[in-house]
Amino acid sequence: xxxxxxxxxxxxxxxxxxxxxxxxxxxxxxxxxxxxxxxxxxxxxxxxxxxxxxxxxxxxxxxxxxxxxxxxxxxxxxxxxxxxxxxxxxxxxxxxxxxxxxxxxxxxxxxxxxxxxxxxxxxxxxxxxxxxxxxxxxxxxxxxxxxxxxxxxxxxxxxxxxxxxxxxxxxxxxxxxxxxxxxxxxxxxxxxxxxxxxxxxxxxxxxxxxxxxxxxxxxxxxxxxxxxxxxxxxxxxxxxxxxxxxxxxxxxxxxxxxxxxxxxxxxxxxxxxxxxxxxxxxxxxxxxxxxxxxxxxxxxxxxxxxxxxxxxxxxxxxxxxxxxxxxxxxxxxxxxxxxxxxxxxxxxxxxxxxxxxxxxxxxxxxxxxxxxxxxxxxxxxxxxxxxxxxxxxxxxxxxxxxxxxxxxxxxxxxxxxxxxxxxxxxxxxxxxxxxxxxxxxxxxxxxxxxxxxxxxxxxxxxxxxxxxxxxxxxxxxxxxxxxxxxxxxxxxxxxxxxxxxxxxxxxxxxxxxxxxxxxxxxxxxxxxxxxxxxxxxxxxxxxxxxxxxxxxxxxxxxxxxxxxxxxxxxxxxxxxxxxxxxxxxx
Numbered sequence: 112x113x114x115x116x117x118x119x120x121x122x123x124x125x126x127x128x129x130x131x132x133x134x135x136x137x138x139x140x141x142x143x144x145x146x147x148x149x150x151x152x153x154x155x156x157x158x159x160x161x162x163x164x165x166x167x168x169x170x171x172x173x174x175x176x177x178x179x180x181x182x183x184x185x186x187x188x189x190x191x192x193x194x195x196x197x198x199x200x201x202x203x204x205x206x207x208x209x210x211x212x213x214x215x216x217x218x219x220x221x222x223x224x225x226x227x228x229x230x231x232x233x234x235x236x237x238x239x240x241x242x243x244x245x246x247x248x249x250x251x252x253x254x255x256x257x258x259x260x261x262x263x264x265x266x267x268x269x270x271x272x273x274x275x276x277x278x279x280x281x282x283x284x285x286x287x288x289x290x291x292x293x294x295x296x297x298x299x300x301x302x303x304x305x306x307x308x309x310x311x312x313x314x315x316x317x318x319x320x321x322x323x324x325x326x327x328x329x330x331x332x333x334x335x336x337x338x339x340x341x342x343x344x345x346x347x348x349x350x351x352x353x354x355x356x357x358x359x360x361x362x363x364x365x366x367x368x369x370x371x372x373x374x375x376x377x378x379x380x381x382x383x384x385x386x387x388x389x390x391x392x393x394x395x396x397x398x399x400x401x402x403x404x405x406x407x408x409x410x411x412x413x414x415x416x417x418x419x420x421x422x423x424x425x426x427x428x429x430x431x432x433x434x435x436x437x438x439x440x441x442x443x444x445x446x447x448x449x450x451x452x453x454x455x456x457x458x459x460x461x462x463x464x465x466x467x468x469x470x471x472x473x474x475x476x477x478x479x480x481x482x483x484x485x486x487x488x489x490x491x492x493x494x495x496x497x498x499x500x501x502x503x504x505x506x507x508x509x510x511x512x513x514x515x516x517x518x519x520x521x522x523x524x525x526x527x528x529x530x531x532x533x534x535x536x537x538x539x540x541x542x543x544x545x546x547x548x549x550x551x552x553x554x555x556x557x558x559x560x561x562x563x564x565x566x567x568x569x570x571x572x573x574x575x576x577x578x579x580x581x582x583x584x585x586x587x588x589x590x591x592x593x594x595x596x597x598x599x600x601x602x603x604x605x606x607x608x609x610x611x612x613x614x615x616x617x618x619x620x621x622x623x624x625x626x627x628x629x630x631x632x633x634x635x636x637x638x639x640x641x642x643x644x645x646x647x648x649x650x651x652x653x654x655x656x657x658x659x660x661x662x663x664x665x666x667x668x669x670x671x672x673x674x675x676x677x678x679x680x681x682x683x684x685x686x687x688x689x690x691x692x693x694x695x696x697x
Contacts, residue, residue: 123147125259125269128252130238130513140513142238144259146269149216149236164218164236166263170414171317172216174253175199176246177209211241212253216260217316219411230400231407237512266416289314289321289413290344292332292359294351294383302383306350309406310381310413317414321348326355336362337560346377346695348413352384353437357674360423360692364434365560377418379695381409386448386675388437388602389694392595395603396610399697405600412695420690421610422594425564427572428671430679432562436692437674438598439685441661442476442589443620443629445672470629475622477664479584481576481684483569485614485655569658569686576660583652586622588629590661592685593618603639610696613689614655624650660684 126144141152148165175197197213198205216236221229238256240249255274262269295303303325314321322344326332332355336347349355356378363372382390382405390409394401399408424435440448570576591598592615596608605616618641620632632651635641642653662682663669671678 125271125274126256128238128240128256142513144256144263146263149218149260151236164220164234166260167415168220169216169218169260169264170313170411171264172214172257172260173316173318174250174257175213175215177206177211177213179206210244210246210249211239212246212249214238214240214253214256219407228400231404231411239513264415287319287345287416288343289319289379290341290347291321291323292326292335292347292349292351292355293323294326294332294349294355297351297355297383297385302350305383305406306381310350310410313407313410313414319414326351330358333358333362333365337365341372341376344376346379346413346418348379348381348695350381350383352382353386353388353675354384356380356389356436357433357676360436361433361562364562364564367563369563373692377693377695379409379413381406381413382600386599386602388595388598388600388675391597391600392608393610393694393696395596397697401600408697409695411697415695415697417696418693419610419696421692421694422613423688423691424594424615424685425567425688426673426678426683426685427567428679428683429572429681432564433673433678434564434691435594435673435685437595438591438593438604438672439661439683440589440591440672441478441663441669441683442587442591443474444589444591444598445670446474448672448675449670449677470626470633473588473626473629474669475586475588476667476669477586479582479662480587480590480617480619480659481580481582481662482617482656482659483580485657565688565691567686569684572660572682572684580660583619588620588622588624589618590620591618592616592656592659594687598636602636604636604642606639606642610694611690613657613687615657615659615685615687617652617654617656617659619652621650621652658684658686 123145124143125146128142130140130142131138139154141154143150143152146166148163149169150161150163153160153162176199178196178198197215214237216238218234218236219231220234222232238253240253242252243249259269259274291306293302293306306323324335332349336359341347347359349359359378363369366372380387380390380393387405390405391401393399393412394405394408397408399411401408421436424439426433426435426439591604593604594608594615595610596603596605598604604618608614608616620629624632628650632641641651660682661671661684663671663680665681669680671680671683
């Protein structure tokens with residue numbers, strides 16, 4: 112029985128090779144590549160240990176050569192530097208005396224430790240092919256491994272019978288190309304720095320080319336998306352806060368071909384704003400560690416081919432129609448969001464500071480809230496959420512350097528590759544465009560783009576609502592609706608929300624709550640406790656709906672927000688459209 116299972120495992124092996132640890136003697140690694148991952152079998156004198164790096168944790172790989180040493184002691188037959196610098200095969204600085212081919216495999220692996228929570232660790236597996244006397248032969252073997260790994264990452268069909276049919280060369284480039292729209296002033300003004308320092312290295316490891324455009328004014332991203340040919344890109348990645356996501360989504364719905372764009376070009380978000388609600392929600396849904404590296408889940412989503420359908424909400428006010436991905440607000444939270452703009456340089460801390468200010472000067476608003484229960488679903492198509500297998504944990508060190516056996520003595524076995532210095536290379540085809548060259552011009556004075564998108568399934572804003580709708584009237588401290596789990600990095604608004612659950616989570620806080628009760632409620636937003644605790648004498652209500660309408664008393668003034676953006680104060684209504692959008696996910 113055991114031999115049968117072993118034979119089945121061997122039949123799934125696509126490639127297999129034996130390597131030796133560069134820094135230890137009598138330590139052998141048998142490396143096997145299967146459809147599910149890279150299996151490292153460590154064989155030493157006393158034990159055998161096996162670890163698997165799932166394919167979903169591998170983002171890219173590169174074949175490189177050793178770099179020519181600039182300084183060498185005359186008494187040394189071989190350089191004895193602590194690390195081996197590597198370069199492209201076409202470089203003029205390559206070392207012709209080293210016939211080895213180096214395959215760098217970049218992975219971001221889950222690690223668990225007692226001192227800290229689960230996190231992803233950047234790991235480089237360096238496979239040194241040097242079984243042959245000629246570089247061309249060693250490179251051919253390395254390129255074979257690279258080609259198969261790249262195809263597995265893309266989800267292509269790979270089998271033992273098809274490997275021999277692959278074109279093995281080092282010119283295999285990524286077919287995807289990303290449009291990157293970066294708001295350099297988002298959050299505390301670190302948008303451009305975040306992209307260059309945190310995201311570019313990962314894009315380059317995955318060899319994904321991109322076109323970078325910096326925004327220069329409000330609605331720049333919206334105009335760019337509306338007026339440019341988006342079919343030249345496979346995805347849109349925005350760097351900034353939820354505001355630039357709002358611009359991109361509504362720019363798509365201002366195109367006559369919105370239906371094709373929304374289905375074929377997913378949107379990704381790199382958190383660089385003050386709130387970052389959508390980015391935090393996606394990490395929450397997919398159990399990706401968000402802290403201390405909030406950019407990593409979004410960067411991994413950008414380089415992978417994974418995307419999921421996301422509910423969008425059609426919002427109608429007295430002056431405009433828009434599509435929302437995050438929330439609609441009236442009252443306390445909207446007041447905090449808008450009035451704290453003057454403290455934007457403080458980043459997310461601005462919300463905490465202004466929350467205290469608004470508790471001191473507490474306000475309430477009179478009006479009516481109508482809603483359609485989630486038990487009365489709207490007629491809209493639904494698609495299944497794409498799922499990904501979660502790989503097993505791996506406790507590999509951040510660098511694994513292996514080499515194949517050579518016929519001669521391994522006198523140069525101390526060579527190792529420095530991951531921090533050698534991993535970053537220029538991705539061929541990547542371009543940078545200044546704001547002056549981006550092609551998005553200012554709209555004509557007084558013009559207003561037409562909004563497209565699916566037609567409403569509920570009565571228009573001025574029309575009366577059917578009797579199936581329920582109504583709550585009175586004075587409210589706040590009414591806030593969200594379709595994502597988080598409104599911000601530290602605000603778990605709807606713990607049970609999902610990307611496409613067809614629900615709008617409606618929170619109503621009635622007038623009459625004391626400041627201490629409201630403080631307790633606001634503190635509960637950081638953990639989601641407000642959603643599970645019992646109502647405080649009926650002052651707090653929280654439930655899912657499919658549509659709602661707010662009719663404020665127009666004799667009073669206040670703020671209304673959609674995805675954190677200020678909209679016309681007055682009657683507003685919203686309805687959910689299941690799985691209408693596409694979002695990049697880890």
